[in-house]
Amino acid sequence: MFSRNPNKSQTESFSKSRRSTKRSSFREHAISKNRSERPRKPPTEETNPLSTNLTSSIITLVVGREQRLFAAHEDVLCTSPFFQAACRTQFLTTENKRISLPDEEPEIFSSVLEYLYKGDYYPKLVHNKRRNAWELETGEGGQSVESTVYHHGVDGELLKDTVIYCTAEKYGLEELKRVALRKQGLQSGIQCSTILTSARYAYANTPDTDSKLRAHYLALIIRSRGTFKRSGTMQMEMQAGGSQLFFDLFVALCNHVDDVASIAGSPRSVRTHH
Template identity: 85%
Template sequence: MFSRNLNKSQTESFSKSRRNTKVKSSFREHAVLKTRPDRSHRKAPAEENSALGSTLTSSIITLVVGREQRLFAAHEDVLCHSPFFQAACRGQFLEATNKRISLPDEEPEIFSSILEYLYKGDYYPRLVHNKRRNAWELETGDESAGSIESTVYHHGVDGDLLKDTIIYCTAEKYGLDELKRVALRKQGLQSGIQCSTILASARYAYANTPDSDSKLRAHYLALIIRSRGTFKRSGTMQLEMHAGGSQIFFDLFVALCNHVDDISSIAGSSRIVRTHH
């Protein structure tokens, strides 16, 4: 997979500090010609269902992504491990003459991560297992390049959102359940996120996942409850609720009520035990 600009002057779709560094390098590093699988992580869908080498003999599909019309290329068989792209390649979305699919509402940086996952089974920064601590961590990468940004600018909301949340929601749309699990685990490893970014990302998550998909929503509810002291001091939550809010605030209310009920139940059980003694 690779990309290039149709209009070189348009470069504003990427997160502020990675527009000219991380993004460009990620496009080069994960080109379609790089076929060696990454043995240290879960295999990509293309590797699980057939030999990756055989899938790379399929035809090349061109994808026109975002407002800037950035061009990507990927093998049809690799794309078709997503039900969304399988339908697109077989249906009306594919321009038959030049095998091109247009995705004007996607963010190029996010789509780059989607393709990286389809080819390699993970996306930057990768998940690595710390054997000493027996815990999953995000790879640190090249320390000289600076810290890894956890947010991405999204044109649809005209602001920064958590990258892993956008990837989770995009994976939901593309029918990539394993990618959803990877994105959710990575988001759980993030820290130091501003309250405004958490709430904006939570609103995006609610708007772009079905009601039956509760995992990402539950993550945000737990995150807000854990960070309740910070939210109380910042005033961000108050402004959001005055503005009307969304379903997240009712869910948060229910979660807090359940938490209080659990505490009351434990306290009641303790009183009964002391009475019997």
């Protein structure tokens, strides 16, 4: 699952991947940086069978530092408690029906809108009947889909599904959280440093009562501890300062060692000598 190429530039990888994998029809929703342009209309009901009522008013959303414009139906947005509240309070002016989301990443918000209209986001989960396993769909020509996204908040790459999970937490979209969680760990070629940065982001953007994504990262690091040890990233991260992530990891590793010791010491596994 991991790539140990320390010389690979994350920024270059992101820019190249965006050019090669920008295929989702819903991404066409975001228009150019020029705010004077009118946002394109949302998909029609014919192209989005999961949407049952697309007759409500259109909301314009100004997203990210680049102020990318998106458009969505009010009824669809209000599936989220966050946007339901926004449509009733100061985030929305009656005159122009506009919500500003300066801290969001446009690529992530595009996936959230795609989910609200279609029930999933690209790349979708597909069932491999031959292997009887769930996998992520591939891009055009069978190419793997870029699994990271550049996030201005951390000034680096994060796993896209992790950011979507945390965004769904903020917007109160529990089903989207379940979809994003199912896609965690299905990517390949991820650098150890990106895994750890994404784990820290997950801890910083989920409440203590929500342990599912955190548990995913703890299990992933323990399962791939040899790779992390060889990469040296874990040592550097822990020397940089303590956090809840590494305290939980320490506890999880201790529990793992205790479980292994318990199994090794069980009567069934002890060899007797006569």
